[in-house]
Each structure stands twice: as C-alpha cells, then as structure tokens.
Amino acid sequence: MNLLLAILAPFLGAALIFGTRHRGRLRFAGAAGVTTLIALALLAPSLAGPFQGETLIWRLAWVPSLGLDLALRLDGLGLLFALMILGIGLLVILYARYYLSPADDMGRFYASLLLFMGAMLGLVLSENVLLLLMFWELTSLSSFLLISFWQGRADARSGARLALTITGAGGLALLGGLLLLGHIAGGYDLSTILAAGDTIRAHPWYLPTLVLILLGAFTKSAQFPFHFWLPNAMAAPTPVSAYLHSATMVKAGVFLLARLFPALSGTPEWSALVGGTGLATLLLGAFVALFQHDLKGLLAYSTISHLGLITLLFGIGTPLAAVAGVFHIINHATFKASLFMAAGIIDHETGSRDMRRINGLWRWMPYTGALAMVASAAMAGVPLFNGFLSKEMFFAETVGASSLLRFGAVLPAAVTLAGVFAVAYSLRFIHDVFFNGDPIGLTKTPHEPPRWMKVPVEVLVALCLLVGIAPALTVEPILAVAAQGVLQGPVPDHDLAIWHGFSPALWMSVIALIGGLLLYAGRKPLFALHERFGGRFLARDLYEAGLSALFALARRLTRGSDRPSLPVMLSLLVLGALVLGAAGFLGAGAGLTGPRPLMPVDGLGLLWALGLIAAALATLALHRRRLVALVLAGAVGLLVTLAFLGFSAPDLALTQLSVELVTLILLLLALYFLPQEDPVEGSLPGRVRDGVLALAAGGGAAALTWAVLTRPYESIAGFFIANSIPGGGGANVVNVILVDFRGFDTLGEGTVLALAALGIHAMLGGLHLSGSGSGSGPGPARDAAGRAWDSDPHPVILATLARLLLPLALLMSVFILLRGHNLPGGGFIAGLITAVALILQYLANGVAWTRERLPQNLLPLMGWGLLLAAVTGLASLALGYPFLTSAHGHLHLPVPLVGELDLELASAMAFDLGVYLVVVGAVLTVLIHLGRLHAAPAGDWT
C-alpha cells in the first residue's frame, strides 16, 4: 500500500501545483520538494525488505480478464532506481528553483516534473508488465511536456516532438513485445516472467519478442540508430536535461534490460543485438561528443556513449557484467547529473554554451570549476573517482568476453578507443571552458552562482568522490542488493577495490588516459578535419525524410478521397454500400427468397402500406414546398407508428408517436428561419443521376428486407423473456431490457441525448437569425406571399384547453412511468409525454407566460437525471453486484379504505426516473431554445 501511495504522491503534488499555479511562484519549489520527501518517507518503511532478500509485492485486481492487475513490486533493482529518481529529483527541484527565470511558469514546470517523477517511480516499481508499459508511456508524455517547456522556442517544440515520436514508436513496439512475453510466460507478472526464463528462450517466438522489447528499450535509451532524439532534446531547460538524461528517462531503457535480464539474456541473439548495439552506440557517442561545440551537446553525446557502455555490459550477459552495468548506472547518474548542472550554471552565468566562446572561466568561477573537474574526472574514468571503478570492471568484462568471440581482440581494442575519446571530451569540458585563453564576446560578466544553486552539485560531486575512494563502505550494500534484484539470484563475487594489480583492465585504463591526453592535445587539426568532412548524421535525415514522405502521402490520400461537397460524399457512400451489399449477396450465391411461410395480406395492411407509400412519394414530389413536405413527412411518421402498433410493439408505437410530435414542432420552429421554398437546383442529368441512385438504394433496401423477412431466424429473445420476471422483476420485457439487462446501453443513450441537447444549447447561444422573409429583424411577420403569419398567436380556446390538459398529461406521464416495468411505458415515453405537455403550454400561452411559471434552465435537470441513473447503477456495484444489477421486491402498505396496497418496487425504477429526467430536460432544452429565438423582440410570440 505504501508503494502505491509513494507513486501517487508525485501525481497528487503535480495536480495540486498545477491547480494553484497562478498564485505565487517560488512556493512551488518547496511544494515539489515536500512532495518528493513525502514519497521518500512513504517508501522508507519498505526499504529494509530488499536488503533482507525479500521482494515486496502488493496487488489489487484491476482487469483480471486481461491479466492486468495493479501490482507493485519492490526489490533491489526497483529500490535503487526509486532512490535515484527521488534523490536526484530532489536535487533537481532545488537547482531549478535558482535556474529558472522569473518569466518562466514555475507552476507548470514543477507540475510537469512531478508528473514525470511519478511516472518513473511507477515504472520502476511495477510488478505487472502492462502496468509498467502504462507508466512507460506516461514518461514519454510527461517528458514531452518537460522538453517543450519553453513552448515559444521552435527548437524546443521540434525536439520534444522528435523525442515523443521516437520513444512513442518504441513504446508501441514494447507493447507488442510485452504482450508476446506475457503470452509465452503464461502471465503478465514479473514474478512469473522472470521465473520462466528457460521457457521464454526456448519458445519459437523468442526472437520477435526480444526484438520488439529491445526496440522499446533502445529508443528510450537513445541507442544507435535511434540516438538522435537525445541531442535535440537539449532544448529543454538544463534542470530537465540533468534529470532526464542522467538518472531517469534514458535510464528507463537500460532499466528494462536489467529488469528482464533473467528472462531474456543468455542467448546468442541477445548478445549480438544488445552487445552489438551497445558497442556501436558507445563508439559513435564518444566520437561525436568530442566534436560538439555546445556544452550540452557534448554532454548529450557522452550520455549516449555511456548508455551504450551500459547496454554493452548487459549484452555481454555474464552475472559479473550485469553487476558492472548496475554500478555504472549509479555512477553515470551522479556524475552526469552534476555535469549537466554545472553546464547549466555556466550557461546561466555567462549567457552562452558555445565552448569556442567561453574560455578561461577559472578566473571568475573557480569553485564551479573545481566541482566540474571532479565530475569530469569521474566521467573520464580517472582513479579515485567513481567512474574509474565501473569503467575498470567494464574493461575487465570485455577482456573476459573477448575469449569467447572469433575476432575477440577487437572488442577490448574498440572499447579502449571509446575510452580514449571519453578522456578527450572530458578534458575538453574542463580545459576548453575554464582555461584555454580568454572568453570571446560574452554578453555577461561571468560570476559564481547563488549559494544554493551549487548545493545539488556539491552533493553529487561528494558522492562521486566518496564512492570513488571508499566504494566498499559506501556503494557496496546498495549495489549488492540492486544486482540481486537484476539477477534474481545470488550475486557473484566482485571486488570494488581501486587497485587490482597489473591487470589488462588497468593497462586499458592507462592507454585510455594517455591516449585521451594526446588526442586532446592534437584536437585542432582534428576539428578542422571534422569541420571539412564531418557531415550531418544520417539517422536524423532519414527520419526527417521518412516523416515528410508520410505527411505527403497522407495529404495525397486526403486530397484524392475527400471532396468538400455533401452530395458527392453521400453519393459515394450510398454507391459504396450498394456495391458492397450487392457483391456480398451475389457472392454468397443464396437465393433472394427464403423458406419462411409468408403472412397473408389483409385489407388494413394493404391500406397502411399504400398510405405510407403515397405519403413518402408525396414528400418526395413536393419537397420544394417545404411546409407541405414537412406535414407529409409527419404523416409518414404517424403511419410508421401504426405499423408498430399493428405488429405487436406498443412501446415503440408510444415512443414513435411522441417523438413524431416533438420532431414536427421542432422542424416547424426551424423552418420559420429557413427559406420556405427550394429553388430547382442542379442540372437535369444530375437530378436523373440522383434519382437512379435513389432508386437503386431503395430497391436494394427492399430486396434486403425481403430476403431477411422470408428467412427463419434464431433469436436470443428466449433468455430475456425467461429472465424478465425472475431477474428484472418486470413483465414488460422491452422495458426490462432497457433498464436492466442492457441498462449500460441506455445510460449511454441518455448521455448522447444530453450531449446533443448541450450542443444545441451551445450553438443557439447568442445566435441572431433573420427569418425567411425580408431579412431584417429577428423574424418575419409575413410569409413570402405577404400574408401575416398569424393574426392571433395565442387563441384563447387553445390556451385554456392547454392549461386544462397539463395536469392530466402530467398525471398520465407519471402513470406511464410507473407502470412501464410491467406494461407498455417507461422513462423514455413518460419523458416525451411530459415534454409535449409542457411544450404545448409554450405554444398556446406564449414563451413569456410559460417562462414565468417554469424553471428557465433545464440543463441541470439532464445532469441530475444522468446522475440518478449512474448512482442507481453504482449502488448495485457497492452491494457487490455488477454495475446496474437491479433489485426488486414487494412493498405491502396498509392503506385506509382501500385495504392493503401491493406495490412492486424495483431499483430499476430509479434508473427509469433518471432516464425520464434526461429526456424531459433534453427535449425541453432544445425546443425552448429554438422557441426563444422567435420570442426575441418581434413581439408576435411574447
């Protein structure tokens, strides 16, 4: 539980800071710091567990059917990362407080930072790999926010987009890989997966799984050829770089390698892919880093190189190499974070990051210089600093691995070369910045930063020294426990001493140091050569080219398929449906007519059909006279109602009847503002073409209907009919389906209705329309022929009758609502009846009169209705049943004079009441809003 709270703490802190970000700005650093401390405190009681060899696992079933549990895990590896994330996070928070300028939105910065911290924490503490993936994606998203923090800068935006695209694509691959992995291992828990290493490695899908997972890890850890997002992410504020590119974001990839080490490693494929990628990245990063003139660019490429080093160590695959990998993760985090911070200080105090311009800063910033020197020495692998220890282990491992390879000697030689470059670029970071003559054209006079800005650097540098001088006393316990977490077994003997005798590794270190010195001394001709021949990097160009090709393709497809014309698009749609439908039907080779016995035609049915056909055709024929066409369409609707009534569907008939009324009024109201007549439009051939298409569509629909109706069918109705009374407590099966069996659907439909009403509310807000007539004023008083619309808008007889009808209609709707469970009726119908009764008041008595007597704003009514429906559903959840399970029973009430009243109650009634409220609210909102347009100053309607 503590684990969950520790992960949630940063998220809550982020929400809190973001919510209050417009008040004050400096307190946010404090709030973020306190949040981090709280997370640490929450984690503290659990820390002892891993040191005693325990793995703490906490779980909460979430979506058990998908194998997705909210399962958390704390073992040595998770512990190490959690401490790094929170510890370095705390230092970064303090540092950023002084780094950011008053113009920056501190609230947004700290909120994003905490969001990222929470995501990282969740990532390293997940037990379920799907949960891990979710946090993985969250780190991509939140790092996007952090990298693009200076939103006004184009390079920040493009850098962030690049990082998101690359790591997001990797995340997608990782999803596939983890799904395969879980499938092979038989579960998505790490405990299951880590124990199933042999099964996984022997599985035929091992290689695709491995490749997909590695794609995820390599994109995140900026491994070649996906490394190019990292230098572009340097547009982020430096505290972000210090955090993301030392201990967190890019380490997520190597974390994944370490995490899945027992499950995936130990095969030739693993060694080749992981080791090869690591070696390539190591060399490439080290080489390019030396030629960067931007301080942060140098650090970025050196980060890439060090990540390659760690990847290579895991690729070698021996337990001891894994230990060295973990050790270098720790060391790199400390020295790289402090170096980024130092670079930030230099940038902050000189206004430049260009190493060709900033020289000789020792004179002004000796203290910062000394700190940077220590960190650089650690990066170079100088003895007595922490980087030396892990680097020597690394050299030793490559020597060990070389005996297993065909061209074994190449490996130690290559990594020594990388070491040479590492020494050279570390040296450049110090010499070129703090010495090497005088600054050129700086805008500011450099000076030491504020006291507290140096504290985070001091802490980290002190760690570099302490670990470097006395490793056994400082880092050994946590390294051992973390290595145990990686290996999921006993840790091999390793000796963290500074002096191991004259081993090959020592000689490699010596060569690297001397070679680096020489290389740096000869840098000028090298720079000139690089300037002349060093091209841009292919990977980024390829990416850009691929991206623009993709966009071009998308544009071409859109242009090719989209015509900005509704008739054209609809014609295509209808044509497509026709072609597909006909092809499917003809392709199946089935006859049009099925074997089901037909129902005889009776006179009433014939009359109905002829009437409907006549009305529909008349609507079509007279459609240019809009009012007439509307009335005819209404007649069609009424005839459809009769069909429902005739074919044993009273619920539908009731609904259709009330909806018909409401729709008719609605369209009449709208028609008032639209032209009354349609001009003849389009060419004759065009209209003939439309006619042919319509005929074909109609013919197709008729044929389809005939084919279906003449075939026998199996229905799932039996279940609903059998369970309606025992399960739902109602005899009206249609209503029981709506409120109980398929209650979730109904809730969704109610929501759609409410949303439509809300949309209409928004669209009609502030709308001013002129009518179809003269075009001046809010609405026409006369029609096109010059006749007055209405000589008596509110006839007395109608008004009086409407008022008389209101209570009766309302009573009727209550009756319909209550009986709906057992007899035709229910919330939808009752809501429509109530709405119609109220709309009648508007029509008969005028908007002003009715407005005084009715609530104005009916939007809350929909809200309450939805809430009631949802709460009814949740109540069953609270009682331990699935969502929207209804409860029902009988209530016996002694009523005077009548005797005992037997009331059948079902919780579905409350749900139906919610539906009722939504319908009333939505329908009235729509119609009253439209009516109000009429009621505007014209005078007729008020």
Next chain:
Amino acid sequence: MEALFALVIGVLIGSGVYLLLRRRTFPVVLGLTLVSYAVNLFLFAMGRLQVGRAPVISAGAAGYTDPVPQALVLTAIVIGFAMTAFVIVLALRARALLGGDGVDDGGEP
C-alpha cells in the same frame, strides 16, 4: 405482407436518399428523417412480422414478440430525434454564420 413491408422500406429509403442528395439543408434533414423511419422499421422487422403476439409477459399468452429489436428501436427513435434536432440547429447556425442554407461547397457529383 412481407412483400408490402419490403416495398414500404424500399420507397422510404429511395425517397430519403434522393432528398439527402439535395443541396439545401432542409430537404437533407427531411431525407434523414425518412431514412430513419426506414431504418427503424427494418431493425424492428429483424424480429419478423408478428401480429397478435403478446408484448408483455402474461399468463395466457400463446407466444411473444421478439423484445430485443424493439428495445433497440426504442432507443434508436429517441437518438434519431436527438440527431435530427442537432442537424437542424446546425443548419440554422450555418445559415446565421454563412448566410445561406446550401450544403455544398462546390463540385458536381
């Protein structure tokens, strides 16, 4: 009866589609209404045409109609209303903003 029913649906769809292809908002909305009628009738007919069956569970009923398409169509009717209302108000809004009631942005079919 089945043939008549199919014919009715065919006529409704045919008229509806023709109206849908007009270039003014109002006929398009009318066409949409006609097509909705047809679709609702069609969905309803998935339970086959039955006369005189009991829609509500009762002791003496000989057989029941299929309640499933009925429940589907019931909500479809209400949603259809919401859609019609939304589209017609959209037409009004478009008229206020663009000054016309055409649906076409150019292009001959």
